[in-house]
Amino acid sequence: MEIKIPIGPQHPALKEPISLRVTVDGEHIKDVDIRLGYNHRGLEKLAEQKNWVQNIYVMERICGICSHSHTTCYVQAVEQIQGLEVPKRGLYIRTLVAELERVHSHLLWLGVAGHETGFDTFFMYTWRDREIVMDILEIISGNRVHYAINSIGGVRRDISEEQKKLILGSLDTLIKRTEYYANIGTIEPTFVARLDGVGPLSKEQATSLCAVGPVLRASGVANDVRKDDPYAVYDELPFEVATATSGDVLGRVIVRVKELLESYKMIEYLLKNIPEGPISVRAPRKIKPGEAISRYEAPRGEDLHYVKSNGGDKPERLKVRAPTLANYPATVVMLKNMFIADIPIIFAAIDPCVCCAERTVQLIDTKRGDKVMRFSELRKMSIDFYKKMDLSKKGNLWKL
Amino acid sequence: MKLGAFLPEIFKHLFKKPNTVCYPFEKIGVPKDFRGMPVFTSSKCIGCKLCVMDCPAEALEIIRVSETEKKFKMILHNDRCIHCAQCVDSCNKDAIAMNADYELAAFDRNKLKIEYL
Amino acid sequence: METLKDIIFILIYPGLFFLLSYSLFVEWVDRKVYARLQNRYGPLHTGFAGMLQPTADFIKLMFKEDIVPEKADKFMFSALPIFGLAIVATSSLFLPVWHYTAQTSFVSFSGDLIVAVYLLSLATLVLFLAGWHSTSPFATIGGVRVITMLFGYEIPFLLALLGPAILADSWRMMNIAAFYQQTPVLLLVNIIGFFVALISLQAKLERCPFDIPHAETEIVGGTFTEYSGRKLAFFKLMTSIEMVVGSGLIAVVFMGGFPGGFWIGMAHFVVKTTFIVILLAFIRALCSRIRVEQVVTFSWRYLTPIAILQILIVILVKAYIN
Numbered sequence: 017m018e019i020k021i022p023i024g025p026q027h028p029a030l031k032e033p034i035s036l037r038v039t040v041d042g043e044h045i046k047d048v049d050i051r052l053g054y055n056h057r058g059l060e061k062l063a064e065q066k067n068w069v070q071n072i073y074v075m076e077r078i079c080g081i082c083s084h085s086h087t088t089c090y091v092q093a094v095e096q097i098q099g100l101e102v103p104k105r106g107l108y109i110r111t112l113v114a115e116l117e118r119v120h121s122h123l124l125w126l127g128v129a130g131h132e133t134g135f136d137t138f139f140m141y142t143w144r145d146r147e148i149v150m151d152i153l154e155i156i157s158g159n160r161v162h163y164a165i166n167s168i169g170g171v172r173r174d175i176s177e178e179q180k181k182l183i184l185g186s187l188d189t190l191i192k193r194t195e196y197y198a199n200i201g202t203i204e205p206t207f208v209a210r211l212d213g214v215g216p217l218s219k220e221q222a223t224s225l226c227a228v229g230p231v232l233r234a235s236g237v238a239n240d241v242r243k244d245d246p247y248a249v250y251d252e253l254p255f256e257v258a259t260a261t262s263g264d265v266l267g268r269v270i271v272r273v274k275e276l277l278e279s280y281k282m283i284e285y286l287l288k289n290i291p292e293g294p295i296s297v298r299a300p301r302k303i304k305p306g307e308a309i310s311r312y313e314a315p316r317g318e319d320l321h322y323v324k325s326n327g328g329d330k331p332e333r334l335k336v337r338a339p340t341l342a343n344y345p346a347t348v349v350m351l352k353n354m355f356i357a358d359i360p361i362i363f364a365a366i367d368p369c370v371c372c373a374e375r376t377v378q379l380i381d382t383k384r385g386d387k388v389m390r391f392s393e394l395r396k397m398s399i400d401f402y403k404k405m406d407l408s409k410k411g412n413l414w415k416l
Numbered sequence: 417m418k419l420g421a422f423l424p425e426i427f428k429h430l431f432k433k434p435n436t437v438c439y440p441f442e443k444i445g446v447p448k449d450f451r452g453m454p455v456f457t458s459s460k461c462i463g464c465k466l467c468v469m470d471c472p473a474e475a476l477e478i479i480r481v482s483e484t485e486k487k488f489k490m491i492l493h494n495d496r497c498i499h500c501a502q503c504v505d506s507c508n509k510d511a512i513a514m515n516a517d518y519e520l521a522a523f524d525r526n527k528l529k530i531e532y533l
Numbered sequence: 534m535e536t537l538k539d540i541i542f543i544l545i546y547p548g549l550f551f552l553l554s555y556s557l558f559v560e561w562v563d564r565k566v567y568a569r570l571q572n573r574y575g576p577l578h579t580g581f582a583g584m585l586q587p588t589a590d591f592i593k594l595m596f597k598e599d600i601v602p603e604k605a606d607k608f609m610f611s612a613l614p615i616f617g618l619a620i621v622a623t624s625s626l627f628l629p630v631w632h633y634t635a636q637t638s639f640v641s642f643s644g645d646l647i648v649a650v651y652l653l654s655l656a657t658l659v660l661f662l663a664g665w666h667s668t669s670p671f672a673t674i675g676g677v678r679v680i681t682m683l684f685g686y687e688i689p690f691l692l693a694l695l696g697p698a699i700l701a702d703s704w705r706m707m708n709i710a711a712f713y714q715q716t717p718v719l720l721l722v723n724i725i726g727f728f729v730a731l732i733s734l735q736a737k738l739e740r741c742p743f744d745i746p747h748a749e750t751e752i753v754g755g756t757f758t759e760y761s762g763r764k765l766a767f768f769k770l771m772t773s774i775e776m777v778v779g780s781g782l783i784a785v786v787f788m789g790g791f792p793g794g795f796w797i798g799m800a801h802f803v804v805k806t807t808f809i810v811i812l813l814a815f816i817r818a819l820c821s822r823i824r825v826e827q828v829v830t831f832s833w834r835y836l837t838p839i840a841i842l843q844i845l846i847v848i849l850v851k852a853y854i855n
Contacts, residue, residue, distance in 0.1 A: 134822025
């Protein structure tokens, strides 16, 4: 008997509202339908009404976990339009925060993976150690989540010798702990049994469905913006692109753990080789006319910002493509023919950041033309729609 | 594969002090440059309103107090403030600084409005 | 005098009053140990070291709004929590705690081990019915998972309990306990069976790694999705009591029971069951949740053969002794 179960918009496995309508036969998943749009915030429109400086903070609030990614991506695009040359020290600090952010995001993800598979002890321990990196970020920037370290033309805060020493000290603990978790994650039989072979995605599927980030790398494609199209100081940094060949959730865990270890190396290098000098250049209030696309390897995958300026103090257009959006098509493929029990971990394996990916597209009927609706009318229409629906009849509830 | 691979670690922690903090009773300190609540020094302000222009949350108002004197007051809407400290960066005269307060919640929204004179 | 003793037995110790308070205490022990294993504090503020937290939770749930879904079978939906509570409370009466003599009585007779195990299985069936009669998709899936898992762990559980019983040559718990009290060395023979029973009990109690029927991140509340308020409180209490009875059963069969009359017997009971509950908390902290088909594979591929091996060992030892 096939039944439809609603995973979301409110579900304990999901931290943000998204709807997965899953058709199941017993415990097997037959079909998945992903519905977005529960948390559209109108960020792109908002960005058009704020000036260049204010927009840094708007971009930061696209995502809490990869807050630095979005600001860096935006700031890079603006600097490109204006032709600003950011000082080396500024770029080093920017990269340092970026890598610290990757560490905190991946540690968070490891914990979430533990929680989604019911391994709460693993979750508690990884999150305990994530506090170390959160504290480092707080010391550098003055805030745990929204670091606000970027400004147009550089960074806002310098890093002192004491801070450097402190970070290097904490880093040792982090490295030791991460190696321990990598070990646990790969030898604890119940945990491995939940991850091994779950959510398969072949190399061909991953490339044809345009997956990004750790999902793509776990399928054996060494694609990383930091290597392919280096920004900031990544061309100077010694690091390797972490890949796995298994293409399942276990592979995604391994990729993330490897990336963690790579990040520690990079942080150490950055701290030891940071040059002296100014941290930023002064940016004008008005940016030259022009447009730019900026790419950035966020912890979740490739982040992309398009900025267009008309010479004023506000952007004319700002387009954000968050990495999660690129991974949705692959998720549907990964979920098919799996068990209900695997839904949370497969969905969590793309490290979804639902709100970041919410964009609207307005479809205009060319025959009838555009229709403008007031919010009150829209509300009335939705109430009428539900009143007309006969909820007692079977199958009416989930009709689309 | 090893059954109960976590056992030594969790057993060790059974007799250790928990890592969590009983929050309202004990508190962890904040670092030196923590971004808490903006505080305003009226004597330094020259009324350029750069902070108002750059505040992403529109949480600040700078109002001239008297017609004759160059004296300004700041109204901070703490319910809107996002603690980004852009006002501190924008101010050329160091009239705004951040303190280390982080327990800013209140039951009434109006109580979050703060006037600095 | 005998009647008075019966009444005390049913109402106070080890009957309802003791059972309720002790099950809440056991829940606290479980939560506290689990929290400390995870480097957390656990319950802390209600009562001494948070000891009254489970009671407070229970009382709070009792006052919460009680909702019966429109499409649910109203009678069954409301009756099942009480059924379940009654069943596990009844099964506790069979534990040879204090009230037993050489003569058979209504709580101690030949075969009471089987009756206690049977009653505990009925409690699982109640969970299935609760999920089934809620009619929501999550609850239905949860209910089906309960039954699927039952096929996995029930056989090893019974087989594990069978070993010591064969060695003691009795189906009466009191006699089994008395046998091992006389020769405690023979307890070591059953050590494999003890762990099999422990793991099966963990599955019976639906705790991690076997918390599949109410896996929070997968199917929300599973069997309990539609339950709220008083009914949910009863189900939670039922699970705690089941934990007491299950660990009591293992303590009787594998750890020599609770000799020594009222007070010493009670001390035996508390120490032994708490020890088993702590072991269960360790298992819970050590594993991640496995899938339902992995449970069945695991118990038929590993647990059942090990339980049978245990029985073989017991038979050989018995032949050697005789």
